[in-house]
Amino acid sequence: MFILIVGAGRVGAAVAKAARAAGHEVSVLDEDPLSHERLDAGTGISWEDWEGLFTVGTALETEALIQAGIERADVFIASTDGDNTNLIISQIAKKRFGVPTVIARVMDPARATWYREQGLQTISPAEHAIEMFEHALGLVAG
Amino acid sequence: MYVIIAGAGKVGRNLARELISKGHEVTLIEVDRERYLAMEEVFEHAVQYGDATELWVLERAGIQRADLVIAVTGDDEDNMLVCQVAKEKYLCERIIARVNNPRNHEHFKLLGIQPAVSATDLILRLIEHEVPRYGLVHLLALEEERLEIIELEVSAESPVAGVRVSEIRLPEGSLIISVLRNGSGFVPKADTIIEAGDEVLLVLDPGLEEAITQFFSANGRKASA
Numbered sequence: 001m002f003i004l005i006v007g008a009g010r011v012g013a014a015v016a017k018a019a020r021a022a023g024h025e026v027s028v029l030d031e032d033p034l035s036h037e038r039l040d041a042g043t044g045i046s047w048e049d050w051e052g053l054f055t056v057g058t059a060l061e062t063e064a065l066i067q068a069g070i071e072r073a074d075v076f077i078a079s080t081d082g083d084n085t086n087l088i089i090s091q092i093a094k095k096r097f098g099v100p101t102v103i104a105r106v107m108d109p110a111r112a113t114w115y116r117e118q119g120l121q122t123i124s125p126a127e128h129a130i131e132m133f134e135h136a137l138g139l140v141a142g
Numbered sequence: 143m144y145v146i147i148a149g150a151g152k153v154g155r156n157l158a159r160e161l162i163s164k165g166h167e168v169t170l171i172e173v174d175r176e177r178y179l180a181m182e183e184v185f186e187h188a189v190q191y192g193d194a195t196e197l198w199v200l201e202r203a204g205i206q207r208a209d210l211v212i213a214v215t216g217d218d219e220d221n222m223l224v225c226q227v228a229k230e231k232y233l234c235e236r237i238i239a240r241v242n243n244p245r246n247h248e249h250f251k252l253l254g255i256q257p258a259v260s261a262t263d264l265i266l267r268l269i270e271h272e273v274p275r276y277g278l279v280h281l282l283a284l285e286e287e288r289l290e291i292i293e294l295e296v297s298a299e300s301p302v303a304g305v306r307v308s309e310i311r312l313p314e315g316s317l318i319i320s321v322l323r324n325g326s327g328f329v330p331k332a333d334t335i336i337e338a339g340d341e342v343l344l345v346l347d348p349g350l351e352e353a354i355t356q357f358f359s360a361n362g363r364k365a366s367a
Contacts, residue, residue: 060218060246084195084219088249096252110197111223114231 004029004073004099006059006089007080011105011125013038015077020052027053029068030080059089070097078104087115087122094120146171146208148194148224149215150181153240157212158185169203173215195223197231205232214240218249225255280351281343291319291345292354298338300358308332315347316354 001024005016008030016039020026028039028047033056039047047054057064059080070076076093078086083106090104103121106112112124134140143166147154150172158170162185170185171194172178178191192199194215205211211228213221221239228234241247241260250258267280279293296303302310307318307330320343321330327343336342346354 060243060249062245062248082219084217084223088219088222088253091253092249108196111195114197114227118230 001074002072003075004068004070005077008035008038009081012079020050027069029055029057029064031058059085073099075101083107083111090120143209144207145210146203146205148213150177151216153214171203195220208234210236212238216242218242218246222250222253222255226253288348289345290348294342294358296336296338296340302336302358303338305336307334313350313353313357316350317345319343319345
């Protein structure tokens with residue numbers, strides 16, 4: 001599969017490396033050139049030598065998305081640090097470029113829930129953290 | 143009318159002031175604490191502190207009963223999101239979004255966020271009006287309806303100068319709807335003769351400007367005459 005990940009923060013970079021290790025073709029887009037270091041860290045090989053792709057640009061720039069390979073992406077992951085950016089670019093990936101699988105990281109559980117109901121796949125780290133705290137405190141069964 | 147305005151920057155606060163002076167009820171939402179406090183001195187209860195992209199903040203502002211939601215923050219993603227949830231989640235009938243970066247205009251369109259207003263585009267239109275390139279001015283674009291109204295000046299070299307309206311073979315999808323001559327306008331009839339110096343208003347299908355410009359300036363007219 002060809003996986004395009006926008007936002008090489010902690011989550012984005014870790015998912016990128018895991019996907020590459022599993023043999024997928026992975027392209028990463030981030031506005032910060034230094035975020036590249038996260039892709040090199042802990043693998044003992046540079047991201048490029050590992051045949052990973054990296055593009056510097058912002059997620060709303062159509063040219064940057066195209067350069068990063070969105071037109072042939074099977075999976076699009078929006079994992080920048082902005083919920084609204086992730087929600088908007090996911091919709092662009094879906095509606096404009098027709099990427100088959102689109103997943104957005106949305107910290108705010110309320111927005112994550114509503115957009116999920118609209119058919120967008122969202123992952124909310126805060127939602128998971130809340131659940132885990134509730135379990136740890138014995139507030140919910142199971 | 144009840145209006146919610148997201149973003150109390152220069153645009154947002156001046157809009158709020160104008161709307162309030164016209165008797166409308168307004169809630170201004172501002173995420174920056176200091177700016178909020180400054181605005182509170184002016185607008186009192188009409189300004190609320192919070193992130194307008196958070197659903198509970200919009201609900202607290204009473205989005206369910208808003209007649210109009212205007213998103214004018216400095217961030218295009220935020221403006222798109224506020225308008226999208228206003229329209230699709232809270233079924234607000236009228237939205238207006240500000241486009242900060244004109245390159246993002248296409249994204250607003252893609253997500254059905256209309257009207258989306260860009261200061262850059264507005265100023266470009268004004269420049270066009272002041273310094274008309276080929277004498278063509280965009281007066282109105284009805285994007286949903288897929289129609290445009292433009293204004294063209296008829297030069298002496300134009301092939302339509304001195305020609306009867308019924309004999310002008312305009313490109314398919316365009317129509318002359320009005321003629322401005324010596325400072326006053328009228329609706330032309332089939333036997334009206336278009337004169338050099340006339341300004342004509344045309345309604346057209348989008349994408350025909352080039353063809354219309356060619357048509358009006360065709361055949362040997364000097365490029366910048």
